[in-house]
Amino acid sequence: MAEGSEIAAALKRRALALGFDDARIGPASVLEADGERFLEWLGRGRHGEMEYLAADAAARFDSARHVPGARSVLALAASYYRGDAGAAPASESGRVARYAWGRDYHRLLGLKLRELKAELGRLAPGARVRSFVDSSPLLERAFAARAGLGFIGKNTMLINRKLGSWTVLAIILTDLDLPVDAIDSGDCGRCTLCLDACPTGAFPRAYELDATRCISYWTIEAHAEPPPELAARFGDWVFGCDVCQEVCPYNHRPLDAAPGERFAAVRAAGPWVDTGALLALDAASFKRRFRRTPFTRPGLERMARNARIARANRDRSPTREG
């Protein structure tokens, strides 16, 4: 078996070759402080309908629950940044969060993670290994921050120095002892732009997001109808929301990532969706049109709900800009 340092270097090289934009290694320890923060967050009911977050809560900050004897975490970031949305093509257009303009990242990164795990198997036969991409109970941002992949901003995003926060994350856990990278001690300083810009006031304070006030939660996760006074603040967002990232100075520097072509797809959603056309779709045509895009998570019924809210907001605000 190769040395730990050789394995670490080979894994990082392979991750970058597969299209990840950054890769760091951290210890697979129990993240006590993050765990406490997470349990308090749940205790305050900030998760709303997302009961899956409360199930198996302890496993979210204890990696050994996933890989017995876990020693190291490989934290990976993939940039999906592809510039700005540009002007709305029509007054009926609904706005889509950047990470969802192209193909669904879960499958895309899942395939790359499979290759990375195979590489690890070749380098260290018999090593225990498991990968995560938003699908299992693990605090991905907390483990990524511990590995030095970035620091946590007041908007709760993991901010990477080269890539900003326009990234999706993936994690590989292993029982191999690998040399760890330095933590990124960056911070937000006195900036509060994201806290002030959130259209729905979803930040009760810095570093805490109340999902039950967040447009992303209401347009992607929630099955219930949002309270009308809150929905009136959603503007034209029909899937997710990027406001607290758009204002962030760390996202305004020239970002060091190729336009996320790997997320592009011929029949993807793109930055704008025609809300009238969306409301006219039946189940079969919705499935055909948005297959393999992140829209399959909420599905037709909830996307139609979102479209109706965006149209009502447009009617209330006829002078809005695209």
Ligand code: B12
């Ligand atoms: C539930 C969830 C949501 C919920 C709740 C979000 C939230 N802020 O909690 C909703 C639906 C609102 C949501 C929205 C979005 N999400 Co989301 N979401 C998740 C999920 C599944 C769990 C997050 C969670 O556990 N939240 C509970 C809180 C308490 O935990 P946390 O935010 O992770 O914070 C932990 C650490 O960061 C740390 N921490 C937090 N604050 C501080 C402060 C300090 C000082 C320190 C030291 C540490 C620290 O402690 C916390 C644990 O207690 C993760 C995937 C995963 N399994 O981790 C994706 C994830 C966080 N989401 C992601 C994305 C892309 C988004 C959106 C940008 C999508 C969009 N455009 O609409 C928005 C961003 C909104 C925002 N500002 O966070 C990415 C984030 C990538 C990144 N670079 O940070 C993730 C990691 C998915 C992935 N694999 O890429 N999401």
Ligand code: SF4
């Ligand atoms: S995603 Fe939008 S609604 Fe949610 S916290 Fe950020 S700015 Fe507020």
Ligand code: SF4
């Ligand atoms: S906008 Fe300012 S406060 Fe918010 S995450 Fe970015 S640097 Fe931090």
